[in-house]
Amino acid sequence: MNTKIWLSSPHMSGKEQDYINEAFNTNWIAPLGPNVTGFEKDIQSYLGENNHVAALSSGTAAIHLALILLNVQHGDEVLCQSKTFSASANPIVYQGAKPVFIDSERETWNLCPEQLERAIKDRISKGKTPKAIIAVHLYGMPYKVDEVHGLAKKYNIPVIEDSAEALGSTYKGQKCGTFGDISILSFNGNKIITTSGGGALVAKQKEIKDKAIFLSTQARDKDVAYLHSHIGYNYRMSNIVAGIGRGQMTVLDKHVELRRKNYDFYKNILEKTDTVTLLKEPESHFSNRWLSAILLESHESREALRLRFLEDNIETRPLWKPMHQQPVFKDCPSYLNGISNDLFDRGLCLPSGSNLTNQELDRIENVLNAFF
Numbered sequence: 001m002n003t004k005i006w007l008s009s010p011h012m013s014g015k016e017q018d019y020i021n022e023a024f025n026t027n028w029i030a031p032l033g034p035n036v037t038g039f040e041k042d043i044q045s046y047l048g049e050n051n052h053v054a055a056l057s058s059g060t061a062a063i064h065l066a067l068i069l070l071n072v073q074h075g076d077e078v079l080c081q082s083k084t085f086s087a088s089a090n091p092i093v094y095q096g097a098k099p100v101f102i103d104s105e106r107e108t109w110n111l112c113p114e115q116l117e118r119a120i121k122d123r124i125s126k127g128k129t130p131k132a133i134i135a136v137h138l139y140g141m142p143y144k145v146d147e148v149h150g151l152a153k154k155y156n157i158p159v160i161e162d163s164a165e166a167l168g169s170t171y172k173g174q175k176c177g178t179f180g181d182i183s184i185l186s187f188n189g190n191k192i193i194t195t196s197g198g199g200a201l202v203a204k205q206k207e208i209k210d211k212a213i214f215l216s217t218q219a220r221d222k223d224v225a226y227l228h229s230h231i232g233y234n235y236r237m238s239n240i241v242a243g244i245g246r247g248q249m250t251v252l253d254k255h256v257e258l259r260r261k262n263y264d265f266y267k268n269i270l271e272k273t274d275t276v277t278l279l280k281e282p283e284s285h286f287s288n289r290w291l292s293a294i295l296l297e298s299h300e301s302r303e304a305l306r307l308r309f310l311e312d313n314i315e316t317r318p319l320w321k322p323m324h325q326q327p328v329f330k331d332c333p334s335y336l337n338g339i340s341n342d343l344f345d346r347g348l349c350l351p352s353g354s355n356l357t358n359q360e361l362d363r364i365e366n367v368l369n370a371f372f
Contacts (some may be wrong), residue, residue: 005314008190008291011255013357016247023239031217033239036261042249043185045199047178049253051202051206052209054247055237056216059164059186059199064091065212065235066160066182066201067132076131078335079119081143081159082322084136085364087186088162089323092134099333100130101324107282109319111135112274113151119335120155133159137166137176138320139349140192140259141279145171145179156322158183164199167192168256168288177202187208190284192255192290192354193248195241217340256288261288266350269365270294275301275371291349293319299345306348307369312363319347 001106010310019035028034040053041175049052054061072078074096080089080100092099102119105112123130133152152159161180163169167286169176177183180202184370184372201212214220219232237245256298263278270276277295302318324334351364 002313002363003094005356005360006099006353007251007315007317007349007351009353009355010189010194010196011251012029013147013247015250016244018053018223019243019246023243027088028239031236033242035242036237038243039237039245039249041201042246043202046178047202048250051178052204052206053087054201054202054203054209054212054216055235055242056199056212056235058087058197059162059184059188059234060087060091061216061233062186062201062212063088063134063160063162063334064094064201065085065215066184067091067095067234068215069157069208069211070132070160072131077123077128078134079116079123079130080130080134080164080325082334083109083138083320083343084162084323085164085320086323086326086328087164088134088136089229089329092212092317096355099323099329099332101329101332103322103334103338104340104343105144106339108141108143108285109138109153109279109339110141110147112337112339113147114142115337116148119333120151120157122335124155129155129308130157130172131166133157133164135159135180136162136164137169139279139293140169140177140288141281142166142168142169142285142287146352150181158182162253163202164188165191166288168252170286172284174305177314182208187245192288193245193252194258195237195245196247198237198245200237234362248316255354257290259289259352260287262352262354262356263292265361266292266294269368270339270372275372278297289352291314291352293308293347293349295343296348297345297346302346302348305371309364309367312367313365314351314367316351317349319349
């Protein structure tokens with residue numbers, strides 16, 4: 001059998017081991033240390049100095065802390081993009097709050113401003129003003145920032161910007177991860193850069209970062225005794241993991257360039273095929289192309305292509321199953337237009353790793369040419 005081609009595998013720079021060795025040599029094997037501080041500064045420098053970064057154990061942890069910092073409590077409602085991975089929505093439930101799911105728009109596949117305003121008005125009319133909006137840059141494509149944040153400002157609802165898939169993407173020249181009242185990043189193993197597992201919270205105010213770090217280290221008060229006046233969490237990134245991140249930051253722009261080349265590779269093969277639609281960049285949007293995704297003409301053709309790739313030991317994946325279709329969220333309110341359902345039925349993510357070899361690309365091209 002042919003060797004496995006993964007959807008999006010880790011891609012090391014070669015410098016990660018230097019930072020890890022330094023941590024071992026200095027015995028910084030803890031959820032603090034120079035790599036953690038250095039990694040936070042590296043991200044801050046990349047995003048812009050007016051952003052404050054707290055390195056955490058996961059992007060999920062970052063969303064959870066963001067909800068806490070925005071005072072989301074039991075019985076509150078949070079508006080959440082339905083077309084996303086479950087990690088965007090699960091932390092809402094951690095807080096005892098209820099997700100309210102919003103459908104997508106066709107251009108970027110992200111949060112639909114029309115459905116968003118419909119939901120806001122309806123929830124307010126029912127006496128349940130939403131406490132926050134979670135907006136996601138799906139597959140690295142920025143959502144419609146002006147429209148979404150314009151509505152958030154109009155109704156005075158804070159935005160948690162889920163930039164887990166969009167580090168390196170920009171909207172009107174501004175980097176994703178810097179638009180939200182609080183923003184989050186992910187460094188999971190399949191992301192554009194990885195720390196094996198990890199994430200970050202990004203805030204405009206240093207006091208928000210400091211509160212996030214306090215909560216992420218078990219909320220231990222400054223006292224000689226182990227004094228706790230708040231519930232805390234074990235969410236801080238370790239110095240070892242942060243060392244991987246420091247090495248990865250040196251190749252972030254290169255990884256974006258390589259993933260965008262993958263998209264061009266697929267575009268060149270598929271743009272003349274009238275049964276395939278690619279996710280294009282609208283004006284003002286720059287995507288890191290974390291994953292290159294396509295729409296086929298039907299669910300049946302999507303499945304046929306997925307299975308054809310599987311025969312050649314090539315991993316592909318359907319687009320995220322919408323949260324409003326998930327059994328665990330079946331009782332949650334949803335404001336739908338049918339777009340996310342259609343994207344799930346017909347959409348397929350293609351191999352997109354920045355470390356794809358020419359031989360692997362040839363295998364992928366052969367499958368596509370034979371199929372179409």
